[in-house]
Amino acid sequence: MSNSSIKKVVVVGANGSVGKPTVQALLDEGFQVTGITRETSKATLPEGVTHIKSEYSESSLREAFKDQDAVISTIGSITPGEVFTLQKILIDAAIAADVKVFVPSEYGIDTSDPSAQEYIPFLADKIQTLDYLKAQQDKISWTAVVSGSMFDWGLDIPGFGGVNIPAGTATIFDGGDISYEATNLSQVGKAIAKSLKKPDLTKNQYVYVNSFTVTQNRVLAAIEKVAGKKFTVSESTVEALWTDGAEQLKAGQPMGVLAMIAGAIYGKGGLAQFSTTKGLWNEKLDLPQEDLDEVVKGYLARK
Ligand SMILES: NC(=O)c1ccc[n+]([C@@H]2O[C@H](COP(=O)([O-])OP(=O)(O)OC[C@H]3O[C@@H](n4cnc5c(N)ncnc54)[C@H](OP(=O)(O)O)[C@@H]3O)[C@@H](O)[C@H]2O)c1
Missing domain, CATH: 3.40.50.720 (NAD(P)-binding Rossmann-like Domain)
Structure with a gap:
């Protein structure tokens, strides 16, 4: 067929x-x-x-x-x-x-x-x-x-993945230099449409x-630059983030899954690091990557 x-x-x-x-x-x-x-x-x-x-x-x-x-x-x-x-x-x-x-x-x-x-x-x-x-x-x-982490969707949830833009706070996990794939909602839509153009x-x-391969430290620096202020930063580990979510879920709190998602994005299981493990399809699909700083600027301007 x-x-x-x-x-x-x-x-x-x-x-x-x-x-x-x-x-x-x-x-x-x-x-x-x-x-x-x-x-x-x-x-x-x-x-x-x-x-x-x-x-x-x-x-x-x-x-x-x-x-x-x-x-x-x-x-x-x-x-x-x-x-x-x-x-x-x-x-x-x-x-x-x-x-x-x-x-x-x-x-x-x-x-x-x-x-x-x-x-x-x-x-x-x-x-x-x-x-x-x-x-x-x-x-x-x-x-x-x-498509990895849904970038703008995540920023919309204060505290998701440790970043709380309205509060001006961030928790950095395992030092914040772990690379992961992040994709904006509009880029996901484009990826679907482009995939159907080349069936x-x-x-x-x-x-x-993806839209870009980033690290938590890169994302925080981009947000701080556009927001024009330093965030209050605390530190934790990916393992503690994920385990906390798993325990919430076990205790009957379904939203604990958000912390498990964030833990998986930041490296638990290694399944959101596919630009290196599997290779990106962006070029094959004619789907340009995006610029993190530009995206953060546009995102904060809309808020
Ligand atoms: N990687 C990430 O960080 C990330 C983040 C967000 C989402 N995702 C994934 O993206 C996908 C879409 O998520 P989303 O956030 O777009 O979902 P959503 O907005 O919560 O829901 C999408 C639609 O699903 C329909 N729906 C929900 N429950 C239904 C049910 N029981 N029966 C029939 N329709 C139902 C609803 O349609 P109606 O208009 O009919 O009510 C709703 O508008 C999911 O696979 C999700 O896991 C990934």
Whole structure:
């Protein structure tokens, strides 16, 4: 099956953090875009996008996916089991509707290594989704976009990864010089759209992209420079950050997973350092990297 002409694309979860910039990037690249949200969603989608509300039954999705070339999942949930259950329905409906490509909801650390779920438990759902897709790649092809830390999304959460912009504080882990991959939401959207522009290249592949490879110290210096002030800095270790999150999760506090995510980004498991371990696809996709200082300047100017 050749995927050489992808024109009509569905984005599932089109109003989410990743869904919105993905819809925009697809429009910018000239795709015909349909966005799916739940029946209960109050979302309005941009002009030019066909909006379908679905209760996520396989039959309603099969109808929505008719004549579509690609289905992109941008569904987000940290509830164990939820993302695989939903994506299995999406994949079954996409196969039944003869869709060529399925893009699963990844956009984080490298789940091609099954140990990823030891560091962030809800990644078990993503790994299970890929296993399901790989078992059926004679019926539908897949492209998994791996993008590391979601840079601007993380800055929006005071304290995430130790950085609290409103409070002017930062915790630096293991000295702050560990390199990791970081990608802005808009760059994730562009990476998805560019991947679908080169479907034969990206067919059944993990596609590794970023905005930049950074360190905590580099990010803090960029923020301090633009903010024009020194932050109050404390020190800790990646192990303590991750373990604290794991203990919160064990004690029934689901948001403890944020500290586990940050720990994984800063090196626990080594799965957010893929520019060196796997190599970046940015050039192959015609997806330029971004400039950290410019991005921080733009980010703080919008706040
Ligand atoms: N690496 C990182 O640092 C990082 C950060 C953020 C996200 N991510 C990843 O990016 C992906 C998307 O995350 P996101 O932050 O964009 O998610 P999000 O905004 O929380 O949710 C995206 C959409 O998922 C839909 N959704 C949620 N629960 C659902 C359910 N039970 N049934 C049907 N639809 C449901 C909602 O659509 P409706 O409009 O229908 O309500 C929502 O708009 C996830 O795989 C996430 O793990 C990675």
